[in-house]
Amino acid sequence: MDIYTETILDHYQHPHHTGALNDATVSATEHNPLCGDVIKLDLKIKNNVVEKIGFVGNGCAISQASISLLCDAVEGKKISSLKKLKPKDIYDLLGVTISPGRIKCALLGLSALQKALKLTKN
Amino acid sequence: MQQIKKDFPIFKRTINGKPLVYLDNASTTQKPIVMLKVLENFYFTSNANIHRGIYTLSEEATDKYEAVRKKAAKFIGARTEEEIIFTKNTTEAINCVRVSWGEKNIKKGDEIVVSSLEHHANLVPWQELAKSKQAALKIIPLTNDYTLDAEAYKKLLSPKTKLVCLTVESNVTGTIVPVKQMTALAHAVGAKVMIDGAQSVGHIPTDVHNLNCDFFAFSAHKMLGPTGVGVLYVKQSLMEEMAPFMYGGEMVESVKATSATYRSGPWKFEAGTPNIAGVIAFGAAIDYLSNIGFKKIMAHEQELLAYAKKMLAKYPQVKIFSPSQKHAGGIISFAISGVHPHDIATIFNNEGIAIRSGLHCAEPLMNYLGVYGTARMSFYIYNTKKDIDTAEKALKKVLKTFKL
Numbered sequence: 001m002d003i004y005t006e007t008i009l010d011h012y013q014h015p016h017h018t019g020a021l022n023d024a025t026v027s028a029t030e031h032n033p034l035c036g037d038v039i040k041l042d043l044k045i046k047n048n049v050v051e052k053i054g055f056v057g058n059g060c061a062i063s064q065a066s067i068s069l070l071c072d073a074v075e076g077k078k079i080s081s082l083k084k085l086k087p088k089d090i091y092d093l094l095g096v097t098i099s100p101g102r103i104k105c106a107l108l109g110l111s112a113l114q115k116a117l118k119l120t121k122n
Numbered sequence: 123m124q125q126i127k128k129d130f131p132i133f134k135r136t137i138n139g140k141p142l143v144y145l146d147n148a149s150t151t152q153k154p155i156v157m158l159k160v161l162e163n164f165y166f167t168s169n170a171n172i173h174r175g176i177y178t179l180s181e182e183a184t185d186k187y188e189a190v191r192k193k194a195a196k197f198i199g200a201r202t203e204e205e206i207i208f209t210k211n212t213t214e215a216i217n218c219v220r221v222s223w224g225e226k227n228i229k230k231g232d233e234i235v236v237s238s239l240e241h242h243a244n245l246v247p248w249q250e251l252a253k254s255k256q257a258a259l260k261i262i263p264l265t266n267d268y269t270l271d272a273e274a275y276k277k278l279l280s281p282k283t284k285l286v287c288l289t290v291e292s293n294v295t296g297t298i299v300p301v302k303q304m305t306a307l308a309h310a311v312g313a314k315v316m317i318d319g320a321q322s323v324g325h326i327p328t329d330v331h332n333l334n335c336d337f338f339a340f341s342a343h344k345m346l347g348p349t350g351v352g353v354l355y356v357k358q359s360l361m362e363e364m365a366p367f368m369y370g371g372e373m374v375e376s377v378k379a380t381s382a383t384y385r386s387g388p389w390k391f392e393a394g395t396p397n398i399a400g401v402i403a404f405g406a407a408i409d410y411l412s413n414i415g416f417k418k419i420m421a422h423e424q425e426l427l428a429y430a431k432k433m434l435a436k437y438p439q440v441k442i443f444s445p446s447q448k449h450a451g452g453i454i455s456f457a458i459s460g461v462h463p464h465d466i467a468t469i470f471n472n473e474g475i476a477i478r479s480g481l482h483c484a485e486p487l488m489n490y491l492g493v494y495g496t497a498r499m500s501f502y503i504y505n506t507k508k509d510i511d512t513a514e515k516a517l518k519k520v521l522k523t524f525k526l
């Protein structure tokens with residue numbers, strides 16, 4: 001039941017892919033009105049592949065770790081495969097059981113990614 | 123006060139295998155068995171609609187419902203029960219003022235003054251009213267000590283000010299606002315005053331007559347009563363000119379095919395079947411609180427607040443958002459740099475402790491405080507120093523987990 005595993009704490013305290021991209025081809029912002037968490041995701045997409053990804057935001061350990069893990073998983077991937085990402089994939093990346101109250105935190109990054117992918121012309 | 127927990131059946135519960143420690147009383151309080159019995163008995167033995175039937179049950183229900191109007195009036199120092207409108211909560215009560223008074227009385231170029239300590243319930247309705255009427259909304263700023271800036275308030279007031287909206291106690295910092303002096307200043311420029319008593323009525327004595335405010339709103343569920351019952355006090359001289367809030371049954375006097383006339387007094391604002399059982403049970407909550415008395419309640423909360431403040435102050439990683447003034451309510455917000463309030467609440471929950479985390483329906487206030495949210499402990503009659511000791515254990519776990 002301890003969700004504060006080494007992986008989650010490590011990604012929370014030292015997140016990967018932080019910072020905006022100045023050569024982003026698409027961006028999306030997602031916001032959790034319950035806790036005020038906001039994240040902005042920048043993607044550089046070339047030939048239907050995510051070449052680079054960066055995020056700016058703040059939030060709880062779960063939301064930040066999940067975005068950091070997601071960014072690791074997304075870079076270098078094809079858009080077509082990213083469009084298939086499901087909440088379950090995020091829970092697997094996190095490796096802990098997410099209680100109902102924290103689902104929105106865990107999926108904040110995924111919603112931003114899905115928003116950005118929708119905006120990409122394909 | 124040590125025995126009081128026994129009156130609240132919920133404290134038999136465990137959370138994650140630990141006895142429940144409930145420190146989220148500013149959200150809603152727990153319910154004493156005497157109130158629950160009245161609620162249950164009404165449905166078991168007395169259920170009927172009010173103001174309708176010419177039969178025993180309906181007459182009984184009407185009498186009981188109206189008796190609570192009297193009781194609530196007395197509890198908050200209203201001059202007559204005709205100043206008491208039942209609503210579903212504080213939010214609805216404030217919106218009743220927006221619709222029934224505000225729509226008629228706020229005009230283009232007018233100004234509405236609200237404090238920066240307001241809950242969204244006493245802010246957003248005024249944002250909307252100001253927007254629709256092309257009136258201006260002015261905000262009373264905070265001092266560095268989490269109190270309202272009295273000088274800035276005076277400067278905001280002018281003959282343009284038509285309404286001033288103030289909370290008695292902040293649900294985030296526990297700040298107690300000097301509403302009586304501020305009401306007098308508002309009246310001096312001809313403005314009306316809307317007071318949000320949601321956090322104060324169950325904790326400190328209320329005397330609306332002495333306070334001399336025009337509108338006063340509060341919720342039963344934050345003072346041991348059931349959910350779904352709120353009160354709007356309206357000064358009698360203002361009620362008559364106010365338009366109905368909603369239209370339908372119960373609030374009408376006579377109805378023709380294409381027009382109707384309306385009842386006067388609070389009944390004009392209570393359209394449809396109200397929360398009869400809830401209102402009647404609310405009467406039992408008022409009795410329960412009256413039996414304990416505010417002297418004891420206040421002393422108890424002050425003791426817990428001081429104890430909690432001292433506990434939190436031991437940890438330099440913890441930032442406390444609480445005024446230094448002696449008179450703050452039993453609410454304390456805090457933050458830990460490097461730990462999100464949600465994570466604090468999750469780790470507290472693992473220890474069986476319920477605390478609130480996040481924005482507390484006071485998003486602008488969070489911006490003034492310069493945080494993304496806080497964790498909040500709020501106390502009531504059944505809390506003990508032991509509860510705060512348990513909170514300290516949880517706090518240590520937070521610091522350990524995040525290696526702070």
Ligand SMILES: Cc1ncc(COP(=O)(O)O)c(C=O)c1O
Nearest residue numbers: 211212213241243293320321341
């Ligand atoms: C100061 C204040 N005003 C208004 C409200 C809203 O009360 P309700 O949700 O019962 O309408 C609250 C509740 O959190 C509050 O703390």
